[in-house]
Amino acid sequence: MPTSVRRFVAGAAGLSAVALLAGCAKNAPQDTWQPKGPNAQKIDDLQKPVFAIAGIVGLIVFAAVAYAVFRFKDRGQPIPEQTHGKPVLEIGMTILPALLLAGIGVFTFRTIFDLAKTDDTEMVINVTGQQWWWEYDYPVQTDYGITNPIITSGQLVIPTGTKVLLRETSRDVIHSYWIPALNGKRDAVPGRVHYLRLEADKPGIYAGQCTEFCGLSHAVMRMEAVALDKADFAAWVKGQLELADSPAEGTLAKEGESVFLNQCVRCHQVNGLKKADGSPAIAAPEENVWSGAAPNLTHLMTRNTFAGASWDLLTKECRKDVWEAPGGEFGKKYLAGVTEECLNQTDLRRWLRNAPAMKPMYADPTKLGPTDGKYRGMPNLGLSEDDIDKLVAYLATLK
Amino acid sequence: MAIIEQPAPVGAPALPAAPTPTRTYGALRRPVATTGWKSWVFTVDHKKLGIMYGVVAMFFFIVGGIEALLIRLQLAAPNGKVLSADVYNQMFTMHATTMVFLFVMPMAAAFANYFIPLQIGARDVAFPRINAFGFWTLVGGGIIVNLSWFLGGAADGGWFMYAPNSGPVFSPSHGVDFWALGLQITGIASLTGAINLIVTVLNMRAPGMSLMKMPVFTWLQLVVQFLLLFAIPVITVALFLLSFQRNFGATFFDVSAGADPLLWQHLFWIFGHPEVYVLILPSFGIISEVLPVFSKKPLFGYPFVVFSGAAIGFVGWGVWAHHMFASGLGPVSVAVFSIATMAIAIPTGVKIVNWTMTLWGGKLRFTAAMHFAVGLIVLFTIGGLSGVTHSVAPSDTQQTDTYYIVAHFHYVLFGGAIFGLFAGFYYWWPKMFGKQLNERLGKANFWFMVIGMNLTFGPMHMIGLQGQPRRMYVWTEARAGEGFFNIAFWNMVASIGAFILAFGVLLFLINVFKTTRSKEVAPLDPWDARTLEWMTTSPPKEHNFDAIPTVHHLDEFFHRKYEQDPNTHEMKQVATAEDILREQEANADKHIHMPSPSYWPIVLAGGLPVIALGIIYSIPVAIVGAAIVVLALFGWSLEPSTAPDSDFDPPASGDGTKELAPLG
Amino acid sequence: MFTNGSKYFIGVTGFSAVVLVIYVVLVDGAVGGAVALASIMLAVGLLAGLALFNRDGDVEVGDAAAPANAVPVGSSLWPLVTTLGIVAMGVGLITHEIVFLLGLTALVAGFVEWVIQGWSESASSDRRFNNAARGRLIHPLEFPVIATVGAGVIVVSFSRIMLAISKTTGAVLFTIVGALVLAGGVFFAVRPNLKKSVAVGLCVIGAVGVVAGGIAGASVGKRDQLVEANEEDHFAHKECGEEKSKYFDFNSEAKVSMRSNPMATIEFVDGKLQARELGLKKLTDRITVQKSNNISVIFRNKTEGEYRLTLFYGEKEVQEGVVEELHNCTQMIESGEEQLLTFRIDRPSIASEKPYKFYVPGVEDQSIEVVVP
Structure with missing residues (x-):
């Protein structure tokens, strides 16, 4: 086989391999070709034909190059005539792709404006990025039983079949919110509010990842969108509106509460938590953290993940059980939250022992000059194993 | 160097050494040495500078390549432990910065410097000393950018350096300062180079060479120089804003002071998109030379290639926001930029058609250079088509910032720009060094690079479409999907491919080493070439041409060698390259006077990094740097372009010489 | 090795270095003076290096055939400038800092020019050659400095005019001036054979006009709004009670x-x-x-x-x-x-x-x- 042919075969094989093998990985959580909602579906409907057209054009070019390479190899033929081109062919080959692209352009145009619509919104959620986690807050919307603002982080919970509009912004640098199964990405830019439409067809967990480089721990800034059917969503809302109860006197959890009051409440709010004197304990992250916010932990155990949705609160088996639950049962399983036996103690303890060792953060107290002594991320609190036992017991009560 | 009173025929014995001048004035004579390190460091000869550009670029190619290998090592398996998050962020920032600003641009500049004057039949560039200054400035900038590795960590904000993440709060090390000031300095190099080459091309063409008889490589390089001329000032402004924000407390990108961080993105990409064409067009130019030579046919549709190059140059200014489709610009802007981006695919497509049609009906010889050229057509087509998929903005919101984009631009920049440069190495090596690179090794070099490159970047399409974002220092099993061919598998394939690719590049270096040591001399016209640069000796004499040729045709050299038989319409060889060279030597111009070497360019260029260091660490040091710059400017403006005769060994007789490059 | 010019400058550099050291030791904490002396040292050092590298601007000095003192010395402006500088510095010490700095500038400039002229006049016996030698060395310094100062004067003058007149008049004036500059450019472009004196004359008239306007503008002062807005800075005291500023932008x-x-x-x-x-x-x-x-x-x-x-x-x-x-x-x-x-x-x-x-x-x-x- 002449080299020329081999070259063509290599090229063509490479391309077809791209086309064929793309389908080979099953259920990658962030697969962009598996839409699970109408917005992502619109993108998919547009991009699949474009990929096909691009593939066909590619094959035509490769075939032409391969033919020329093979057919016109120097076998001692005379020097060809020194022609300088055929204007008709040239003009034709300019107009043809122009027409093709004009066709694609029309559909692109329509999709862009469809995806930018906001007048059919049924629910809004504020999404705020900061290094390196997402905060969600639900403005008061009595239609959904949200009589007081709800605040949570890591996992965004939405009702299925509802046109949700995210209002994205950021407290520090630019982040980008992306749940591939539900829609394309949109940057969260400090000082601006950007929209993103989100709608899920079926209950389930949809994985996502911050996609705008946002500094040190960009790789471990994740998020998940959890879709619940409307009844389950109402139950979730009801649960989120409740205040945290203080654990019973004499339990390990009660001791954990005082550790929390000593250490964690500087940044982390637990709604309903009271100081020893009975006044409400209010966190002051703005005094300790550059972004001025830290995750609200009131209902920590209703979430599956922690620390920027990067580590599981559930053990492996329990996680599998929830993530792979069929549509009908998913809601119930998710709402059950993290039970005692399902709690992934290993990662949680590791985190409490030394958070910056698990997720790189700017937490070295000697290097906080540029931020006026404020941390970016969570510092190592230097807790004793005893304190960690107590804290884990307390955190497990935050349902 | 410098004065050739009467060009001697090739191989003539050297003139006997004459006595040294009786008297010299001042501390130092002009550096007129023709051998030794001085002849390189103080040279203003465009060919020597071209070679030095090439060496420096090659050095940075290796540096950037090692950075890339470290990145692929880290990502070969989940939860990689090779690099820390901090070092990884520095690594990908510097990989991109090095490859773009310190390898592809200088390498394109190397070819431009060396071959533009030769292709247009000139004896040097218009401003030889500015040319030397540009080179040394680039070296200074490259050193400053990379110095940060040893002084507390390199820049860690990505080569796009988005605000506010690049601000003093979010990137507290000095890395970004080094980056911004280093690029500012390389920007000076690019800008002076652009002006120099534009003036050279417009003013110094051989008699008879109209613009439409100019070789395509020179044409596309001219477009590139215009792109640089208008793009570099934009990045200069952006970098100034960044430096002032970081070093002097300005608030251009500080949201709490009312700024909009998208300002940086617009500035960066208004520069950044034309920059993409700055990287790719020189390679387009190279293969537009290589393909016709090895097809024995003129370039198909020469005016279309030229005008589509110019069209890319224009439309390239109107598509910058396609890097920002996910930034929240609003639907109207997104739609407009989406359509404009599709439009730019058209002139690019025209080029691919023209190259294919150049092959069509030719007499194709598959040398290593031709391999790389055909490889470029195929690989660039893949990159171009994946580019079309994300000109569709909604589709881009799924693909941007994932590995799909990484795959796309590596097909464009590695498969396009770098393959073009390698085609250039193999094609022009005999011209530059008088020795031919080993063809067998060259073909092995090609195949390893092609396979390595497809194994590295091909899988990235899939990794990206399955949702792996870029710039992550680790990826996890949890998001890799199931099945054998999951993201984990393709990450491993990509890492293995990267080492195959690296081996391919290593073969090239071995080839260079072997060729340098070999004694075999290349024939005068090894490829049966078509353009003026082959009408002189290899390597060319200092003054390039003994007699400036008069041009009658596009592909003048070919038409001097071949003529069409009026009856049979067959091309017949009527002269050999040796015949043409002999004729030229016989009619050599008398009294060719070349510009003299100078100390000032390197002194001036040396002041700039001192200023940069001063801005970062201590303002008094910057004042010292500024003093060096002022001193050098002063000295430069006092210095005549040619050295006084008494500086030469032997002293030249100053009568009747004519200055060919009196400026600069 | 060392040319006459460079020897001279090296000497002056050394002298100013000594003065600087003495000054710093004797006068405690006077940064301004130290900076001024250091600047002089730097400037002269620069010229020393330059003269060294350029062999005094390619002038062949030390021509034995032409003793330096054989030439009668012409008139010179620089003693006057230097004296004025010293006087201005003295006045400045009592009155304004700016006068002192202007005086210092005049002193340094006059000194450098004087030194160079003095050197060039003894370079050879040929007056024309001496003039050329002086130009060779000092023009690359003189022209950029004069051009910068000239451009600065024009810019400052124009800004004084714009600050003095009302916003609307400003817009109109700017349009007219812009149109005039464009017209002038077109005029020069279509008349390539225009006499040099005419072109220079037109430019001088324009420049004098702007400078005169600037002086007038500066003496009138800023327009009322700007003055008041400056005094009533909304952001300086963002009070949400009664509105204080009428001219908030x-x-x-x-x-x-x-x-x-x-x-x-x-x-x-x-x-x-x-x-x-x-x-x-x-x-x-x-x-x-x-x-x-x-x-x-x-x-x-x-x-x-x-x-x-x-x-x-x-x-x-x-x-x-x-x-x-x-x-x-x-x-x-x-x-x-x-x-x-x-x-x-x-x-x-x-x-x-x-x-x-x-x-x-x-x-x-x-x-x-x-x-x-």
Whole structure:
């Protein structure tokens, strides 16, 4: 086989391999070709034909190059005539792709404006990025039983079949919110509010990842969108509106509460938590953290993940059980939250022992000059194993 | 160097050494040495500078390549432990910065410097000393950018350096300062180079060479120089804003002071998109030379290639926001930029058609250079088509910032720009060094690079479409999907491919080493070439041409060698390259006077990094740097372009010489 | 090796270095003087290096055939300039710093010029050659400096004119001047054979006009608005009570950031305050915003009269026992106008006894609650 042919075969094989093998990985959580909602579906409907057209054009070019390479190899033929081109062919080959692209352009145009619509919104959620986690807050919307603002982080919970509009912004640098199964990405830019439409067809967990480089721990800034059917969503809302109860006197959890009051409440709010004197304990992250916010932990155990949705609160088996639950049962399983036996103690303890060792953060107290002594991320609190036992017991009560 | 009173025929014995001048004035004579390190460091000869550009670029190619290998090592398996998050962020920032600003641009500049004057039949560039200054400035900038590795960590904000993440709060090390000031300095190099080459091309063409008889490589390089001329000032402004924000407390990108961080993105990409064409067009130019030579046919549709190059140059200014489709610009802007981006695919497509049609009906010889050229057509087509998929903005919101984009631009920049440069190495090596690179090794070099490159970047399409974002220092099993061919598998394939690719590049270096040591001399016209640069000796004499040729045709050299038989319409060889060279030597111009070497360019260029260091660490040091710059400017403006005769060994007789490059 | 010129400059550099050291040792903490002396040393050192590298500008010195003192010395301007500089420095010490600095500049310039002229006049016996040698060395310094100073004078003069006249006149004048410059350029371009003196004359007339205008403008002073706006800086004392500034620049806050998707639009319609949150159709009297985040809202006045929007966002203990209410507000705006208000609330709603709210001062029972989760 002449080299020329081999070259063509290599090229063509490479391309077809791209086309064929793309389908080979099953259920990658962030697969962009598996839409699970109408917005992502619109993108998919547009991009699949474009990929096909691009593939066909590619094959035509490769075939032409391969033919020329093979057919016109120097076998001692005379020097060809020194022609300088055929204007008709040239003009034709300019107009043809122009027409093709004009066709694609029309559909692109329509999709862009469809995806930018906001007048059919049924629910809004504020999404705020900061290094390196997402905060969600639900403005008061009595239609959904949200009589007081709800605040949570890591996992965004939405009702299925509802046109949700995210209002994205950021407290520090630019982040980008992306749940591939539900829609394309949109940057969260400090000082601006950007929209993103989100709608899920079926209950389930949809994985996502911050996609705008946002500094040190960009790789471990994740998020998940959890879709619940409307009844389950109402139950979730009801649960989120409740205040945290203080654990019973004499339990390990009660001791954990005082550790929390000593250490964690500087940044982390637990709604309903009271100081020893009975006044409400209010966190002051703005005094300790550059972004001025830290995750609200009131209902920590209703979430599956922690620390920027990067580590599981559930053990492996329990996680599998929830993530792979069929549509009908998913809601119930998710709402059950993290039970005692399902709690992934290993990662949680590791985190409490030394958070910056698990997720790189700017937490070295000697290097906080540029931020006026404020941390970016969570510092190592230097807790004793005893304190960690107590804290884990307390955190497990935050349902 | 410098004065050739009467060009001697090739191989003539050297003139006997004459006595040294009786008297010299001042501390130092002009550096007129023709051998030794001085002849390189103080040279203003465009060919020597071209070679030095090439060496420096090659050095940075290796540096950037090692950075890339470290990145692929880290990502070969989940939860990689090779690099820390901090070092990884520095690594990908510097990989991109090095490859773009310190390898592809200088390498394109190397070819431009060396071959533009030769292709247009000139004896040097218009401003030889500015040319030397540009080179040394680039070296200074490259050193400053990379110095940060040893002084507390390199820049860690990505080569796009988005605000506010690049601000003093979010990137507290000095890395970004080094980056911004280093690029500012390389920007000076690019800008002076652009002006120099534009003036050279417009003013110094051989008699008879109209613009439409100019070789395509020179044409596309001219477009590139215009792109640089208008793009570099934009990045200069952006970098100034960044430096002032970081070093002097300005608030251009500080949201709490009312700024909009998208300002940086617009500035960066208004520069950044034309920059993409700055990287790719020189390679387009190279293969537009290589393909016709090895097809024995003129370039198909020469005016279309030229005008589509110019069209890319224009439309390239109107598509910058396609890097920002996910930034929240609003639907109207997104739609407009989406359509404009599709439009730019058209002139690019025209080029691919023209190259294919150049092959069509030719007499194709598959040398290593031709391999790389055909490889470029195929690989660039893949990159171009994946580019079309994300000109569709909604589709881009799924693909941007994932590995799909990484795959796309590596097909464009590695498969396009770098393959073009390698085609250039193999094609022009005999011209530059008088020795031919080993063809067998060259073909092995090609195949390893092609396979390595497809194994590295091909899988990235899939990794990206399955949702792996870029710039992550680790990826996890949890998001890799199931099945054998999951993201984990393709990450491993990509890492293995990267080492195959690296081996391919290593073969090239071995080839260079072997060729340098070999004694075999290349024939005068090894490829049966078509353009003026082959009408002189290899390597060319200092003054390039003994007699400036008069041009009658596009592909003048070919038409001097071949003529069409009026009856049979067959091309017949009527002269050999040796015949043409002999004729030229016989009619050599008398009294060719070349510009003299100078100390000032390197002194001036040396002041700039001192200023940069001063801005970062201590303002008094910057004042010292500024003093060096002022001193050098002063000295430069006092210095005549040619050295006084008494500086030469032997002293030249100053009568009747004519200055060919009196400026600069 | 060392040329006569470079020897001279090296000597002067050494001398000024010694002076500098003595000065620093004797006069404690006088930075200005030390900097001035260091500048002189640097400048002369620069010239020393230069002369060395350029062999005194390629002038062949030390020509034995032509003794330096054989030439009669011509007239010189520089002693005068130097003297004036010294006098100005003395006057400046008593009066203004700027006079001192001008004097210092004149002194240094005069000194350098004097030295170079002195050197060039003894370079050879040929006056014309000596002049050329002087030009060779000093022109690359003189021309850029003179050009910079000239451009600076023009720019400053023009800015004085623009600051003195009213905004509208400024726009008209700018158009006219721009058109004149363009016309001049076209005129020169279409008449390539124009006499040099005519071109120079036209430029000089223009420059003199601008400088004269600048002097007039400077003596008139800035226009009233600028003076008052400067005194009544809204941002310096952002009080949400009575409006103090009449000349606040509305455009500076209202235009650019308004396009960046503010969180809510708050309208004051016929005495009623109502809000519309981004993305929601319904009007509301309660908006939710994130804590510790820069939030922008648009305020539109649709009621006759001048009103402002004020935000109350809690209390802060400024000293022990002294609690201050926190407010933020827009400017007073007329009916039909709009303004952007950017604010940041650091404490959640639960930290305050009184709810956070937007209200219009002077209008009772109309407010929009701001909830910070």
